[in-house]
Amino acid sequence: MTRKLPPVDVVLVGFGWTGAILAQELTQDGLQVLAIERGAWRDTPSHFPTTVAQDELRWYWRKEMFQSTARETLTFRNSRGETALPMRRWGSFLPGEGVGGGGVHWNGQTWRFLPSDFVAASHNAGRYGPLGPEMTVQDYGVTYDELEPHYDRFEKLCGIGGRAGNLNGEIRAGGNPFEGPRSAEYPNPPMHMTFAQHRFEAATGELGLKPFPGPSANMSQPYVNPLGCQLAPCTYCGFCEKYGCGNYSKASAQTTILPVLMRKPNFSVKTHNEVLQVKLDSTGRRATGVIHVDQNGEEYEQPADLVILCAYQLSNTRLMMLSGIGEIYDPATGDGLVGKNYCYQVMSGADVFFDDKYTNEFVGAGALGMCVDDYNGDNFDHSGLGFIGGGYIACWTTHSRPIERQRTPEGTPTWGSAWKKAVAENFLKSTNVGAHGASMAHAGNHLDLDPTYTDVYGRPLMRMTFDFTANDRAMSVFLTERVREIAERMGGREIRLNPREGPYDSMPYQTTHNTGGTIMGTNPSNSVVNRYLQSWDVPNLFVMGAGVFPQNAGYNPTGTVAALAYWSADAIRARYLRNPGPLVQA
Amino acid sequence: MAALLGSAPVIVPSALSKTLSGSIPWIAGTSPAPRGFGGQRFFTAAERRCVDALVARLIPADELGPGAREAGVVDFIDDQLAGPFGRGERWYMMGPFADGLETQGYQSEQPPAGLYRAALAELDAHCRAHFQDRLFADLSEAEQDAILGRIEGEDLEFAGVSASAFFALLQETTIEGFFCDPVHGGNRDMIGWRLVGFPGARYDYRDYLNHNGAAISIEPVGLSGRAAWNVD
Numbered sequence: 001m002t003r004k005l006p007p008v009d010v011v012l013v014g015f016g017w018t019g020a021i022l023a024q025e026l027t028q029d030g031l032q033v034l035a036i037e038r039g040a041w042r043d044t045p046s047h048f049p050t051t052v053a054q055d056e057l058r059w060y061w062r063k064e065m066f067q068s069t070a071r072e073t074l075t076f077r078n079s080r081g082e083t084a085l086p087m088r089r090w091g092s093f094l095p096g097e098g099v100g101g102g103g104v105h106w107n108g109q110t111w112r113f114l115p116s117d118f119v120a121a122s123h124n125a126g127r128y129g130p131l132g133p134e135m136t137v138q139d140y141g142v143t144y145d146e147l148e149p150h151y152d153r154f155e156k157l158c159g160i161g162g163r164a165g166n167l168n169g170e171i172r173a174g175g176n177p178f179e180g181p182r183s184a185e186y187p188n189p190p191m192h193m194t195f196a197q198h199r200f201e202a203a204t205g206e207l208g209l210k211p212f213p214g215p216s217a218n219m220s221q222p223y224v225n226p227l228g229c230q231l232a233p234c235t236y237c238g239f240c241e242k243y244g245c246g247n248y249s250k251a252s253a254q255t256t257i258l259p260v261l262m263r264k265p266n267f268s269v270k271t272h273n274e275v276l277q278v279k280l281d282s283t284g285r286r287a288t289g290v291i292h293v294d295q296n297g298e299e300y301e302q303p304a305d306l307v308i309l310c311a312y313q314l315s316n317t318r319l320m321m322l323s324g325i326g327e328i329y330d331p332a333t334g335d336g337l338v339g340k341n342y343c344y345q346v347m348s349g350a351d352v353f354f355d356d357k358y359t360n361e362f363v364g365a366g367a368l369g370m371c372v373d374d375y376n377g378d379n380f381d382h383s384g385l386g387f388i389g390g391g392y393i394a395c396w397t398t399h400s401r402p403i404e405r406q407r408t409p410e411g412t413p414t415w416g417s418a419w420k421k422a423v424a425e426n427f428l429k430s431t432n433v434g435a436h437g438a439s440m441a442h443a444g445n446h447l448d449l450d451p452t453y454t455d456v457y458g459r460p461l462m463r464m465t466f467d468f469t470a471n472d473r474a475m476s477v478f479l480t481e482r483v484r485e486i487a488e489r490m491g492g493r494e495i496r497l498n499p500r501e502g503p504y505d506s507m508p509y510q511t512t513h514n515t516g517g518t519i520m521g522t523n524p525s526n527s528v529v530n531r532y533l534q535s536w537d538v539p540n541l542f543v544m545g546a547g548v549f550p551q552n553a554g555y556n557p558t559g560t561v562a563a564l565a566y567w568s569a570d571a572i573r574a575r576y577l578r579n580p581g582p583l584v585q586a
Numbered sequence: 587m588a589a590l591l592g593s594a595p596v597i598v599p600s601a602l603s604k605t606l607s608g609s610i611p612w613i614a615g616t617s618p619a620p621r622g623f624g625g626q627r628f629f630t631a632a633e634r635r636c637v638d639a640l641v642a643r644l645i646p647a648d649e650l651g652p653g654a655r656e657a658g659v660v661d662f663i664d665d666q667l668a669g670p671f672g673r674g675e676r677w678y679m680m681g682p683f684a685d686g687l688e689t690q691g692y693q694s695e696q697p698p699a700g701l702y703r704a705a706l707a708e709l710d711a712h713c714r715a716h717f718q719d720r721l722f723a724d725l726s727e728a729e730q731d732a733i734l735g736r737i738e739g740e741d742l743e744f745a746g747v748s749a750s751a752f753f754a755l756l757q758e759t760t761i762e763g764f765f766c767d768p769v770h771g772g773n774r775d776m777i778g779w780r781l782v783g784f785p786g787a788r789y790d791y792r793d794y795l796n797h798n799g800a801a802i803s804i805e806p807v808g809l810s811g812r813a814a815w816n817v818d
Contacts, residue, residue, distance in 0.1 A: 041606060046616050054787035055809060057766040058620050063676055073678040078689055085690045088678045195799040235790040247789065259610065268607030294603035357799035362784060363791040402765035402784045414738070415644040415757060416731065420781070424650055427782035428801070453680065507691040 002291060002299040008034045011290055011304035013275045013319065014311030016101020017558065018544035018565040020253035020261060021154075022308055024227075025569035027267050029577060034302065035267075035310070036292050038274035039067070039098030043254055048104070048244030050237075056401045060242040065105050066090055067097035067312075072455040074314060076506045078467040079444065080331065086453050086461065091507035093514055094242065095312045099271065100253045102312060102512060103558070107241040107366030107398060108217030108250050110160045111555035112151045112563070114377040115144035115180040120440075120551060123378060124388040131388065135471060136341055136441040138550045141522045141531035142567065144180045150566035151559060152183055155215075158251030159223035159231055161188035161367075162215035176212045176371070178379045188223055191216045191234070196359045196431035196490075197370040199352075200395035203489035209372040214394055215559075216367030217251040227260045238399035240366025250366065273300075276457065278307055278323040278541060287541045293457070305580070306540050306572070309518075313547035317447050317517030318462040326528055326537050328448050331465075337528050339447035341516035342464065343552040346391070346437030346472045348480040348500040350487035351407045354429045357491070361400040361431065369396035375482050376554045377438070387474040391437035391554030393483055395490075400427065407432075410496045433487045435479035437500075438554040439515070442469040447517045467504045476500040513557050518547035523586060530584040532571040533564060539582045542568055620809070623771030625661070626668035628699055632721070633706050637663060639723040641760045643730050652777050659763035662772030663702075666759065672699030685748075694751050698759075705752035708744035709733075768808045779806040786812075 010026050012019045015037035023033050042048070048059075059065040067090075075084035096102035116123045118140040124131060131137055154160075164185045165175025190213030193201070204211040218234040225231070234249040248255050261267055270292075277291045279301065289303035309316040320338050321328055327336035371394040373379060382388055399405065407430045408422040450463040468476070480499045487495040521527025524536035533548055535541040544565050546557045553560075571583055629637060638660045645654035654660075666672060674697025686693035694701050713722045713733070722730060736742040737753045744752070763772030765779070767787060773779060779786055786806035794802050805812065 041604075041611055043610065043612075046612065047618065049617050050789045051809060052617050052620070054789060055620055055767055055769075057762055057770050061762055061766075062671060068676050069678045070674075070676050076690055078687070082687065083684065085684060085686045085693055086678045086680070087690075088674075088692050089676070091691055192795045194795060195797060198798070233792075235792055236795060237789040237791065239789075262606070262610045263608065265608060268605050270603065270605045272603040296603070354799075358797065358801045359799070360794065360797050360802050362788075363794050363797065363802070400784060402778065402782055403762050406761070415734070417646050417648045417650075420645055420648070420653070421650060424781050427784070452682065503689050505689040507689070 002301050004301045004303070007289070007303035007305070008032045009304065010034070010306045010308065011036060011302055012308050012310045013290060014101065014309070014315065015099050015269050016096060016310065016312070017103040017253055017562060019101070019310035020257040021562060021565045022310060022544065022569055023267055024257050024261050025566070025573060027261070027264050029573055030266060033267050034304070035269040036273050036275050036290065036302070037099055037269055037271050039271065041271045042098045042100055042104060042244070043258070044244070044246060044248055048246050050246035053243050053246035054237065054239045056403050061403060063090055065094070065096070065242060065244070067095045070456075072461065074462045074464055075450045075453050076464045076466070078465070078503045080465055084450055084463045084465070087506055092505065092510045093512040094509070095314060095512065099269065103252045104244045104254065105242050106558060109367045109556040110155065110158060110215045110217045110559045112179060113144070113553045113555055113560050114178065114379070116378045117553040118142060118144050120388070127378065128382055128388065134443045136443050138441070138521055138526055140550060141520050141527070142564070147563045147567055148180065148183060150563040150570070153566050154559060154562040156187050157225050157227070157256050158217045159188050159219055159225055160186050160215050160217055161190050161220035162186040163190050163213055165212055174212060176373050177210050178373045178376065186215065188220045191218060191220050191365060191368045193370060194360070194363060194368070194397055195357065196361070196395050196397050197368070199490040200370045200433065200486065203486050204372045206489060207485060209374045211370050211372050214367050214369040214371045214396065216365070218365040218367050219249045225256055227257065229256050229259050231255055234365050236363050236365045236368065238362050238364040238401065241398060275319065276322070276459070278319060278325060280323070280325070280538065285538060287538050306542070308542045308544065310544045313514050313517060313545045314447070314462060316543055316545050316547050320518060320528070320543070321449055321462070322459055325535065325541070329446050331444055331446055334443065337519070339517050341441035341519050341550055342445050342447045342466060343439040343441055343515045343549065344466065344504070345439055345511045345513040345552060346468060346476045346500055347434065347510050348437070348476050348483065349432050349434035349498050350483050351496040351498070352431050352433065352487050352490050352492040353407070353409055353426050353494050353496070354491070355493045358428050359397070359431045360428055361397050364397040364399045366398050367396070368398065369394045375479055385474070385478060387471045387478070389438035389440055389471070389475055389554060391435045391475070391479050393433060393435050393479065393486060395431060395433050397431065402427070407496070409494055433483050433490070435476070435483050436554055436556070437472070437476055437479055439552040440469065440471045441516065441551040445469070468500065473500070513546070513552060515546040515549040515552040515557060518543045519550045520548040521550060530582070532583045533568040534583050536586060540580060542572070544568065620769055621669065622769050623662070623665055624669065625771070626665045628668040628672055629664050632710070633703065634660060634664065635723045636706050636710060636721065639730060640756060641763070643727065643734055644757060644760045645764055651781060654760050654764050656774070657764050657772060657777040658774035659760055659772050662763035662766065662770060663759050665771050667699040667702055673697050692751065694748060696747070698755055701747060701752055701755060704747040705744060705749065708747060708749070712742070712744070769810050776806045776808065776812070
């Protein structure tokens with residue numbers, strides 16, 4: 001009983017950051033654009049104003065900010081020999097749901113990848129010799145120079161605060177000297193640093209490293225973006241990541257695009273409608289639209305000339321699988337590409353405890369931090385180290401929300417009076433130095449469909465098979481030692497190292513930086529989408545998001561996700577609309 | 587197009603399938619209130635007494651000041667277990683169920699309320715059997731601590747329910763009840779926040795950015811203000 005609706009030019013599946021960017025771009029050409037979002041309409045004054053936003057229990061611990069696992073989750077196992085079981089609630093990562101997607105609850109740490117990150121396979125093999133056969137690392141098929149104008153565009157849309165370290169090839173003091181050349185300075189100055197950042201800056205400077213302010217989508221001053229949207233100065237309330245910003249101070253679809261986009265007559269968004277499938281014609285080479293279902297369980301067929309997947313990486317990958325587009329990757333044979341090269345992020349760190357100094361980390365913001373990039377990517381010589389890649393090291397002061405944050409020194413019991421005393425003594429007098437490590441693709445880490453568990457519609461859940469690889473572990477040991485050197489110089493009484501040890505655990509929160517599964521590349525034998533994020537198999541289907549990363553770099557992904565979305569939108573507007581068909585000949 | 591979900595337990599305006607176009611939808615006064623503290627009860631009197639004893643050992647009243655018992659953590663947990671959290675309404679609770687590996691997280695067939703009930707019965711049964719028919723709440727603090735230590739160390743198993751899953755849930759909900767906004771029924775008189783010096787649900791610290799390592803002394807405030815602001 002599927003009801004067929006009048007056709008539109010473009011249907012967007014999911015309405016977060018990439019959906020809003022694509023809609024804003026494609027509506028400029030007069031196209032009729034429809035976004036279909038499975039969650040609710042959400043906006044600052046009506047859903048997370050300042051009297052509502054700062055509720056730790058509700059938004060994070062009761063997960064009201066995120067996709068409901070009751071309807072759909074994924075199953076997880078560390079390796080193929082194990083039986084995957086459902087993640088019954090979110091833990092290690094937190095997929096968003098509703099208008100704005102994960103961009104409502106992100107921290108706002110807005111990075112560019114290094115030029116060498118886009119050619120990780122050829123660059124590292126060229127410098128250090130062949131990578132191990134199990135390492136399925138490959139080049140992106142797009143270069144930093146090609147993406148540069150699109151990074152710049154997103155930074156101006158968001159009002160990113162920072163300091164350029166490489167302006168048109170000229171290295172500038174106080175910025176990140178390792179970054180690729182940027183065509184313009186950041187649109188806003190850096191955030192206002194606090195005590196912990198001053199100590200990190202001094203310690204890294206003494207070690208001969210090059211500290212710089214973390215690039216921030218929390219506003220360092222009032223800002224009006226190129227679309228005319230106004231953002232307010234950040235008040236450092238310490239409720240960014242996992243929360244909506246009540247103060248119009250964090251760049252999101254809501255604060256930077258929707259006030260303009262929602263007024264366009266050729267755009268509409270359907271909320272609480274879930275796309276079940278991309279519908280193909282009888283050749284399997286053309287998408288005719290999507291099937292979606294509303295909250296009553298009524299099914300609709302929405303015809304469209306162009307279908308663009310704009311949901312989270314996990315959802316885009318699963319929708320490809322459920323729609324029968326491409327072949328699902330099988331690690332036993334190496335055949336198939338959908339679900340291949342699932343990667344994550346390798347996090348470690350050290351807590352620093354002070355005796356007589358207050359870090360007061362309740363005065364914080366999602367992207368308030370000082371960083372060093374000396375140990376990221378190929379910014380240092382890896383000869384003899386036994387790994388490729390790296391990560392940035394930072395002292396972020398994001399919050400001190402007390403249900404989440406009880407730092408205690410080594411050897412403290414986990415309950416009782418001794419625990420209580422340690423929490424009370426250290427709550428206001430501690431900080432953290434963290435390493436944000438890359439995650440390199442491995443033949444054994446992948447996504448496919450679970451044989452047992454289903455979602456609320458009876459469709460198979462996606463199954464994740466993932467563990468940290470030998471490369472990840474060697475890299476993390478190296479980075480964690482660098483963290484130790486910095487943390488020990490920050491003038492504290494003691495530090496507590498949090499190394500990345502043991503198997504990947506799906507429960508403790510690490511980061512919502514899931515990548516791969518719909519990877520981009522140079523030809524149909526190594527990738528799901530081409531360099532313009534266009535499906536090789538179905539040329540009127542494009543796939544946005546970090547799913548296209550062949551492997552993950554040592555940075556937060558949103559800047560690159562957005563730059564790729566603008567890059568793809570440009571190709572659609574300049575070339576595809578004039579001559580619909582493959583933008584790269586296979 | 588838009589239609590009400592007749593069988594849904596809660597109807598909120600945003601929970602409707604609808605199409606939006608032409609303007610930002612705006613309805614004044616629709617910001618969703620937190621569930622808040624309803625004072626609902628799940629525990630029997632015996633269960634309540636047992637949980638009261640448990641949380642008082644996890645975060646005791648001592649020379650540093652009041653603990654979980656005084657902060658109303660039992661009321662908080664009771665209310666939470668009687669509500670959607672206790673029923674696991676936002677958790678994936680479809681089977682089949684298996685024990686799972688540590689890296690796979692919560693795999694109990696029981697949602698939190700059921701896990702609490704089954705484990706509390708086992709805990710008191712263990713105490714009756716090994717402590718001359720006394721219940722957990724009747725034991726000395728030293729005896730209680732020894733049992734908690736054994737559960738945490740996976741040295742004490744329960745029948746039909748995972749003792750370590752219960753300990754993790756007990757610890758998680760106790761910390762939630764001690765540090766949550768008072769609007770949820772725990773952290774009474776902001777006992778938890780005062781202990782550590784967390785100023786609560788404030789949203790502007792710009793005046794304190796140059797603290798440079800000095801203490802900042804400000805009274806905590808909750809989502810609904812604080813007692814001193816309210817006129818009796």
